[in-house]
Amino acid sequence: MKIAYVICVNYCISHFNGIRMQANEWADELQKQGCTVVRVNPWDNVAWETFDIVHIFGQVDFLYNFCRRITDRNKNIVLSPIIDTVYKRWAYKLVSHIGSKFMRLYSVNYQVRISSRYIKLFLARTQHEYSYIHNSYSVPDEKIKIVPLSFRLPKIENVRKEDFCLHVSKITDKRKNVLRLCLAAEKFGFKLILAGSISSEEDFRAIKEVIDKNENISYVGRLSDADLLDYYCRAKVFALPSINEGVGLVALEAAVNGCEIVVTELGGPKEYYGEGAYTVNPYDINDIGEKIMQALYHGKGQPQLSKTISEKFNLQHCVYQLREAYKSILS
Numbered sequence: 001m002k003i004a005y006v007i008c009v010n011y012c013i014s015h016f017n018g019i020r021m022q023a024n025e026w027a028d029e030l031q032k033q034g035c036t037v038v039r040v041n042p043w044d045n046v047a048w049e050t051f052d053i054v055h056i057f058g059q060v061d062f063l064y065n066f067c068r069r070i071t072d073r074n075k076n077i078v079l080s081p082i083i084d085t086v087y088k089r090w091a092y093k094l095v096s097h098i099g100s101k102f103m104r105l106y107s108v109n110y111q112v113r114i115s116s117r118y119i120k121l122f123l124a125r126t127q128h129e130y131s132y133i134h135n136s137y138s139v140p141d142e143k144i145k146i147v148p149l150s151f152r153l154p155k156i157e158n159v160r161k162e163d164f165c166l167h168v169s170k171i172t173d174k175r176k177n178v179l180r181l182c183l184a185a186e187k188f189g190f191k192l193i194l195a196g197s198i199s200s201e202e203d204f205r206a207i208k209e210v211i212d213k214n215e216n217i218s219y220v221g222r223l224s225d226a227d228l229l230d231y232y233c234r235a236k237v238f239a240l241p242s243i244n245e246g247v248g249l250v251a252l253e254a255a256v257n258g259c260e261i262v263v264t265e266l267g268g269p270k271e272y273y274g275e276g277a278y279t280v281n282p283y284d285i286n287d288i289g290e291k292i293m294q295a296l297y298h299g300k301g302q303p304q305l306s307k308t309i310s311e312k313f314n315l316q317h318c319v320y321q322l323r324e325a326y327k328s329i330l331s
Contacts, residue, residue, distance in 0.1 A: 001326060002036045003027075003053040004046070008060040016197075018249070019082055022149060023057045029319040048073040053326050058082050059108040064101075067118035076329055080123045081112055083132045084246035086266045093136040113137050120329045123147050123322075125247050126268030145325040148272070150315040151252045153225060155306070159233040159258045164191035165292050166235035166259070168228065168250040171196045171219070172203035175244040177264075177282050182210040184289035185217050190296060192239075194219045195231060232257040237295040241282045245269050256309040258302050260295035262288070272313065276301035 005027055011020040027037040040046055048054060048070045055078040056063065067077055085092065092109065099110030116122075116137055122144045124130040130146055133139050165185070169176040171194055178194065185192035194217070198204040211217045223231065232238070238254035239262040248269040255261050261277035263269050270279050278291040278300075294300075311317070 001030075001034075001052045001323070001330075002038070002050065003030065003055055003326070004038050004040050004048070004051045006040050006054065006056045006066070008058055008062070009042075011058065018246075019058050021152075022080075025150070025152065025315065026319060026322060029315050030323070033316075033319060033323065035323070052076060052330060053078055055080070059112055061106070061108060061111070063108070063111040064106055064115045067115045071118045075118075075120060077119050078121045078123060078326070078329070079112075079115075079119045080125075081129075081133060082125075082246065083129050084244060084267070085132070086244050089132060089135045092132060093138075096136055109136075116143075119143070121145065121325065123325060125149050126271045128268035128271065129246070145328065147322045147325055148313055148318055149247050149249060149252070150313050150318040151256050151309065152249060152315075153229050153232070153253045153257075155256045155310050156229065156233050161236045161258060162234045163236050163296055164193055164234075165237040165239050165262075165296065166193050166195070166231055166254065167239050168195045168223075168231075168254075169240075169242075170199070171207060172199045175242055177241050177243050179207050179210070180282065180285050181239060181241055181288060182207055182214075182217055184285045184292065186210055186214050187285065188289035188293055189216060190289070190292055192217045193231065193235070195221065195223050195228065197222045228253075229257070232259060235259050236299070237262060237292055239288070239292055240264060240269065241280050241288050242266070242269070243282050247272065252309060252313060255301070255305050256313075258306050260299040260301050261305065262291045262295050272309070273301070273305065274308075276305035276308065 005023050011017045030037050053076050054074050057080050059081050096109040096113040099105050122133050124146050133144050171178050232254045238259040240248045240251040242264045245267050263277050264282045265279040278295050280291045281287045
């Protein structure tokens, strides 16, 4: 199987862009499993008709014109729209109708809807995302398949846990809800370690003020993969109380390395853990704090959660499902 991978140039600004990382991991593993994957360079002359699959990642601003123009050369177009939202489905659907082909006013939501006639298969990462594709874009069930994401860092056996809660993200991203997490640690007194990048000192100020007056809260900056894995192996709890989250791969990596998981009740992340994680209302500081305290001292998920994640969401298994999804449209 020969597959073209197409991403927006915006996803290449940061090495840590999640969509770019997802595409790269799938491409590398597909090649290990015997496929040929070409990461399309727009400077190259591309023979689109030579590919079995053309896979586009993200709701990109060139989607409609791209799909419309290559469909005569290749009809096996696959889209991973990457919908990370908690907007009401009716509102999301309404936005998808706002645009004009005549005036060339194309929002990304509008482009997905008008491009769906050219797209043979949509890939969703969760049932939550599936429902947005189906309901907001009126895509029939048979054109959507769920292919989950996998954990990236390896699973370490015989980990030794310490009584602290870990959080990893772009700390200043408001959707990650770090300020409320810090306020929960301040109120309930549990040890909290924050890791990840910040956008600016100004954006970090409110969080830093809470950190500076509470000895139980610390910020360790951006970590190397080796250091991050060490923290996963030592943390008793990993918290991801996001206001808006697609999957939350850092929580998946923490879970496979033995962390109890406290995750937002909004969106799709909770689907990966079943009953093995604590879910929280991300707007409720008390709920966040109480669930983290329960996870620290009365954990319910491990070690079974680690075993389940390791079996269901390893890269080889997830990419096998991806290959089967591709094969479903080749007949």
